[in-house]
Amino acid sequence: MASQVHSLDDHVSRINRQDKVATGVLTVIVGLVMLLVVAIIAYILVRGGTRALTPGFLTNPSAAEEAPGIVYQLWDSFYMLIVTLVISVPISLGAAIFLVEYAPDNWVTSAAKTAIETLSSLPSIVVGMFGSLFFVVTLGWGISIIAGACALTMFNIPILVRTIQQALEDVPRSQRDAALAMGLTRWETTINVLLPAAMPAIVTGIVLSAGRVFGEAAALIFTSGSAPARLNFANPFNFVSPTCPFNIFRPACSLAVYIWRLTSEPTDGSVEIVWGTATVLLVCVLLFNLLARLLGKFLSRRLTAE
Amino acid sequence: MAKLMPKRQLENVGLGITGLCVALVALVVVTLIVMVAQQGLTTFFVDGVNPVEFLTGQNWIPEQERYGALPMIVGSFAVTLLSTVFALPVAVGSAIFVVEVAPGFGRRVFQPFIELLVGIPSVVYGVLGLYVINSLMRAAFGDPAGTGAGILSGSIVLAVMILPTITTLSMDALRAVPNQYREGSYALGCTRWQTVWHVVLKSALPSLMTAVILGMTRAFGETLAVQMVIGGVERSMPSGLLDPASTLTAALTAGLSNATSGSVYYHALWSLGLILLVMSLVFILIIHLIGKKGAKANG
Amino acid sequence: MTDTTPAQAPAAADECLLATKDVTVTYDLTHEALHKTSLSFESGQVTALIGPSGCGKSTFLRCLNLMNREIPKCSVGGQILYHGHDINTPKENLFELRKSIGMVFQQPTPFRKSIRENILFAPKKHGRVRSRSEEDELVETSLRQAALWDEVKDKLKQSAHALSGGQQQRLCIARTLAMKPDVVLYDEPCSALDPISTFAIEETIRSIAESGICEIIVTHNMEQATRVSDRTAFFYVGDMVETGATQQIFSDPHDQRLVDYLTGRFG
Numbered sequence: 088m089a090s091q092v093h094s095l096d097d098h099v100s101r102i103n104r105q106d107k108v109a110t111g112v113l114t115v116i117v118g119l120v121m122l123l124v125v126a127i128i129a130y131i132l133v134r135g136g137t138r139a140l141t142p143g144f145l146t147n148p149s150a151a152e153e154a155p156g157i158v159y160q161l162w163d164s165f166y167m168l169i170v171t172l173v174i175s176v177p178i179s180l181g182a183a184i185f186l187v188e189y190a191p192d193n194w195v196t197s198a199a200k201t202a203i204e205t206l207s208s209l210p211s212i213v214v215g216m217f218g219s220l221f222f223v224v225t226l227g228w229g230i231s232i233i234a235g236a237c238a239l240t241m242f243n244i245p246i247l248v249r250t251i252q253q254a255l256e257d258v259p260r261s262q263r264d265a266a267l268a269m270g271l272t273r274w275e276t277t278i279n280v281l282l283p284a285a286m287p288a289i290v291t292g293i294v295l296s297a298g299r300v301f302g303e304a305a306a307l308i309f310t311s312g313s314a315p316a317r318l319n320f321a322n323p324f325n326f327v328s329p330t331c332p333f334n335i336f337r338p339a340c341s342l343a344v345y346i347w348r349l350t351s352e353p354t355d356g357s358v359e360i361v362w363g364t365a366t367v368l369l370v371c372v373l374l375f376n377l378l379a380r381l382l383g384k385f386l387s388r389r390l391t392a393e
Numbered sequence: 394m395a396k397l398m399p400k401r402q403l404e405n406v407g408l409g410i411t412g413l414c415v416a417l418v419a420l421v422v423v424t425l426i427v428m429v430a431q432q433g434l435t436t437f438f439v440d441g442v443n444p445v446e447f448l449t450g451q452n453w454i455p456e457q458e459r460y461g462a463l464p465m466i467v468g469s470f471a472v473t474l475l476s477t478v479f480a481l482p483v484a485v486g487s488a489i490f491v492v493e494v495a496p497g498f499g500r501r502v503f504q505p506f507i508e509l510l511v512g513i514p515s516v517v518y519g520v521l522g523l524y525v526i527n528s529l530m531r532a533a534f535g536d537p538a539g540t541g542a543g544i545l546s547g548s549i550v551l552a553v554m555i556l557p558t559i560t561t562l563s564m565d566a567l568r569a570v571p572n573q574y575r576e577g578s579y580a581l582g583c584t585r586w587q588t589v590w591h592v593v594l595k596s597a598l599p600s601l602m603t604a605v606i607l608g609m610t611r612a613f614g615e616t617l618a619v620q621m622v623i624g625g626v627e628r629s630m631p632s633g634l635l636d637p638a639s640t641l642t643a644a645l646t647a648g649l650s651n652a653t654s655g656s657v658y659y660h661a662l663w664s665l666g667l668i669l670l671v672m673s674l675v676f677i678l679i680i681h682l683i684g685k686k687g688a689k690a691n692g
Numbered sequence: 693m694t695d696t697t698p699a700q701a702p703a704a705a706d707e708c709l710l711a712t713k714d715v716t717v718t719y720d721l722t723h724e725a726l727h728k729t730s731l732s733f734e735s736g737q738v739t740a741l742i743g744p745s746g747c748g749k750s751t752f753l754r755c756l757n758l759m760n761r762e763i764p765k766c767s768v769g770g771q772i773l774y775h776g777h778d779i780n781t782p783k784e785n786l787f788e789l790r791k792s793i794g795m796v797f798q799q800p801t802p803f804r805k806s807i808r809e810n811i812l813f814a815p816k817k818h819g820r821v822r823s824r825s826e827e828d829e830l831v832e833t834s835l836r837q838a839a840l841w842d843e844v845k846d847k848l849k850q851s852a853h854a855l856s857g858g859q860q861q862r863l864c865i866a867r868t869l870a871m872k873p874d875v876v877l878y879d880e881p882c883s884a885l886d887p888i889s890t891f892a893i894e895e896t897i898r899s900i901a902e903s904g905i906c907e908i909i910v911t912h913n914m915e916q917a918t919r920v921s922d923r924t925a926f927f928y929v930g931d932m933v934e935t936g937a938t939q940q941i942f943s944d945p946h947d948q949r950l951v952d953y954l955t956g957r958f959g
Contacts, residue, residue: 106584113490117503120487120560123553124506130525131517181414189408192764199415201677202422208673209425210614212642216649216666217425220432224654241425244418265801265864267762269814269871270790272400274407279813280803295512302514305616305642309649343617346516350523350621351647358524365520372512380505390804397819400787 131362131369138363145367149315149345149360157364159316162332163232163339164371167311168301170236170335171243176293178240179247186248187255188273207245211305214241219309233335235311239300246299250292254285287390291383298375302368304343312338313348342368426670433667436460436660447664453627453644455658462641462665464630469640469672471544471631472619473612476551477559481605484556488563493589499564510557519621522550526622530635538635542624545634550622551612559608566600567593599687603680610676614669616642641665708732708773709906710756710793710875715770715780717751717760725751728770729932731925735874738897738907740917740938743927744958749910752927753877756908757793758786774875791818793875794868799884800860802852802867807844810852810863811835811870818871830870837903838866839896858889865896876900878909882916894920914954918942926950 138144147156182203190196218238228234258281266276282289307313316339319330329337340348346364349357398406437444442460450461487507491499526549527541570593578588594601624637625647631638639647645665652659711732717725726748733739741749751760758779760766772780779789791814802810811831812821821827831848835841840862844855852863861881868876878897882890897920901907911917917924918938925935926947934947945951952958 102584102587106586109586109589110494113486113494116483116486117490120483120556121503121506124509127513127521127553128509131521178414178417181411182418185408185411185415189411199419202419204677205426205674206418206422208610208614208677210616210642210669210673212614212616212645213429213666213669213673214425216645216663217428219649220654221424221428241421248418259799259801261797261799261801262803264759264762265795265797266803266814268757268759268790268795268797269868270400270787271814271817272404272407272787274403275817277407279817284804298512299514302512302516304514304516305646308646313650343514343516346520347617347621350520361520362524365517368514369517372514373509376509376512397817401785404787 128369128373131366135362135364135366138359139366139370141363144363148317150317155360157342157345157360157367159318160340160342160345160364161367162318163311163316164301164341164343166332167232167235167239167307167339167341168297170232171239171300172293172297174236175240175243175247179244179251182244183248183251183255184277187252188277203245203248206241207249209241211242211303214238215306215309217241218306222310228336230310230312230338231336232311232339235307235339235341236335238306238310239303242303242306243296243300246296247292250296251285251289254288254292255281257288258284284390287383287386290386291379294375294379294382298372298379301341301375302343302372304341304347307341307344308347311341311344313340313344314338315340315345342371429663429666429670432660432663433670434664436657436664440657440660442657442661442664447661451630453639455648455652455661458657460657460661460664462661462668464627465639465641465644465665466668468544468623468631468638469613469642471634471638472547472551472623472640473609475544475548475634476555476612477605477609479548479552480556480559480608484559484604484608485563485601488560488567489589489594492564492567493585493593504561504564507557507560510553511561515554515615515618516621518550518554518618522546522618522622526550534635537633539637540624542622542637543635544623544631544638547619547623547638547640548634550618551615554615554618555608555612558611559604562604562607563597563601566597566604569600570597599683602683606676606680606683610673613672613676614642616646619643620646641669645669709735709775711773712752712755713771713773715752715755715768715772717748717755718767718769719763720765721767725930726755727930729927731932731935733875733906733908735906736901736904737923738901738909738921739923739925740921741908741910741925741927742912742914742917742953743933744953745912746929747927748930749927750879752932753795753879753908753910755780756875756877757790757795758784759795761786791871792873793877794871794873795877796861796864796868796879796881798880800857800864802855802860802863805852806849807852807855807863808848811867814867815870820871834866834870835863837869837896837900838862839892839899840866856889858885858892861885861889861893862896865893865900869900873905875906875908878907880910880912883912890916914942926953928953 141154143154144156145161146158147154148159149155149157186200215238218234222228222234222237223230262280262284263276266280267273316337317330318332320332322328323332325331326334328334331337342364346361346368349361436442436447447460447462449463450459451463452459452461453464487503491503526546530538530541530543530546574592574596575588578592619640620643623639623643625639625643626637627639627644645662648662652662713730714728715726716728719725729752741753743749754760755768755772760768768780770780771778774789803813805813808831811834812827815821815830821830832841835844840859843859852860855863882893885893894916897907897909909920921938923935924938924941926933926941928949934941934945934950942954945954
């Protein structure tokens with residue numbers, strides 16, 4: 088009897104010790120992960136910060152003799168992002184609405200879902216490869232912003248469809264039922280009731296996806312090209328000119344692609360430019376993240392306060 | 394006031410517009426699969442490369458018309474598995490901590506932190522790997538590490554990249570475990586660690602496996618970060634973790650700009666793309682199988 | 693057409709406004725939630741559907757304006773006669789039907805719009821209002837009918853979400869009335885509300901019935917059934933067990949299951 092009590096005590100103190108050790112180990116892991124995140128971001132900002140803040144870096148073209156910069160790449164990145172969003176947001180909205188509201192419970196729907204899932208798991212280089220043949224050659228667009236934007240759209244659609252779908256499904260069912268019970272169509276219900284209620288989450292999702300699109304490069308190398316563009320901002324409305332910043336049929340080089348190109352074909356001093364560009368890219372992406380959070384908070388506060 | 398469209402018609406318009414969007418997406422995906430398959434199979438059916446030799450050949454030397462994809466296949470699997478091995482304990486460990494030990498801290502602090510990692514573009518990871526990890530490798534292993542580029546550095550970079558994927562999905566998996574399970578376990582006098590180990594992890598296992606597979610999918614398909622770090626040697630099999638090597642994605646990125654379209658080399662590259670495509674379909678299949686099994690196990 | 697004039701006149705003796713014949717509801721092809729239920733409803737009357745939870749009363753209510761069609765894998769058999777015409781057919785125009793059979797849900801469901809826009813949303817989408825003055829008039833009459841006008845007349849432009857729960861529910865009633873229905877269905881409209889709001893809603897339901905509208909209310913609260921309804925139907929495990937005048941159901945129940953329910957043996 089006495090030995091049993093003794094061994095039970097032993098057991099209790101053992102499992103308590105085990106519990107403490109496990110908690111300790113987990114705490115250390117979490118601490119290290121957070122340290123890693125801080126270290127990565129801080130390192131990049133410090134390493135490339137000076138270059139990024141050098142006068143001219145953000146305003147000079149990369150071919151400039153003195154103080155080469157990244158202004159064309161910056162422009163191309165944002166312009167391509169906007170073209171991508173213009174294409175991908177409506178398609179994703181439509182697809183998400185179909186899947187949430189209309190999708191009949193049959194093989195067509197499950198095939199469509201599988202297609203979107205497949206798209207989400209495809210390596211971006213495969214998307215780029217497909218784009219280099221389909222958009223560039225088959226459709227005859229050539230290496231161009233529009234081909235790049237279409238490749239990015241393929242990359243972006245699964246992400247967007249999922250977030251929009253989630254946002255629509257998170258609107259209470261009762262809202263939807265109430266509108267349908269007044270004899271309204273699913274279309275009217277979605278446009279007038281569900282979308283406004285889901286808007287904060289949708290906007291957050293779009294901005295977050297924009298951050299990912301902004302940093303994507305593999306899908307672009309063979310679709311929009313990797314040669315730094317030469318733009319002429321003095322004559323922005325000659326849409327067929329290869330130097331027109333708005334021409335969607337001209338090649339373009341985004342920040343991310345520019346980094347890749349400089350690392351694969353290094354030249355004198357390119358390391359510093361790489362770090363500077365990486366810093367600018369990182370800051371842009373972090374700003375997108377921040378913007379997504381702020382916009383989401385602002386919109387949902389406005390919705391509930393109204 | 395404009396005359397309103399009859400409701401049934403309006404409903405059909407809505408169905409039409411949204412259905413069209415879905416159809417477009419599906420069509421593009423089908424086109425992609427058909428195109429990659431067509432181009433990739435040309436290597437075997439038109440150019441006469443033996444598919445078995447393609448998959449098992451140990452040398453990829455286009456100038457000599459030798460197309461053995463094994464070095465890249467091995468490279469891809471090696472970095473995928475290694476990076477998963479590195480990332481998994483850290484990811485699941487932190488998920489357990491933020492769900493079971495400090496949920497408030499998890500939601501408010503840890504989650505935004507880990508999401509920052511998702512946001513960092515892969516070229517930036519590549520730059521870090523190229524200039525930082527590779528020097529660390531040289532410093533740690535000396536001459537055997539060569540330039541530092543190799544499977545090990547590639548895996549380390551990938552591990553950091555898939556860490557947020559596995560962590561956030563694991564967090565979701567653990568959060569989905571009903572609280573009654575935990576309360577039942579505590580009521581029996583179990584410690585927190587016993588509860589986590591025997592109850593929570595067990596019932597979250599299918600979702601955790603899905604998290605791991607999704608992480609592996611990302612690692613397998615990751616392109617530029619790996620390509621910049623791994624060294625890009627396709628000619629022969631890597632003989633060790635410190636050896637420069639290549640992956641399917643890296644070989645594609647490096648090769649596609651040099652290959653003239655229509656050449657055997659070009660088609661062989663598409664065959665690599667086809668392998669990538671098939672692998673991502675396999676990953677999806679595995680996820681579905683796990684989901685089905687999990688659904689069955691939970692009734 | 694039914695969409696322009698509410699059926700104010702009492703229904704002809706041989707033909708009820710709304711009736712069901714052997715309505716059976718099946719979920720997932722196998723689970724029968726409601727078995728061969730036949731009931732009839734007349735204008736100006738309030739009918740309460742009572743019974744323990746899961747007895748099929750809400751399922752039955754949702755059949756009446758074909759809201760079951762919105763649930764996947766739910767099939768409804770039997771006939772639902774509205775103005776003597778079977779609406780339980782695939783050809784029935786749901787949108788027309790739901791204009792005249794309105795529904796109020798358990799949780800108040802105001803849209804994220806102003807009070808005024810909440811009322812006008814559906815009439816506008818159905819092309820019912822043509823001018824500003826018509827809009828104003830519709831808003832006022834609907835809100836008056838739902839006994840909400842005096843409380844909100846100065847803040848019609850404010851968000852409906854700023855109202856209290858009881859006010860929100862009355863706004864939902866007003867919104868339904870704005871469609872000028874001749875039947876209004878209530879699915880436990882007070883279960884999320886406090887006693888004072890509940891009382892106000894019950895008053896509203898009575899006064900709406902007096903204007904000649906047929907009302908059907910699902911409730912788990914037996915006192916509420918005695919307070920608001922003229923007739924009561926008792927459901928038990930998918931069957932409509934007993935129906936009759938409310939007075940009779942509560943004072944002289946025949947079926948043993950109903951007796952047990954009323955005396956609190958279950959439910």
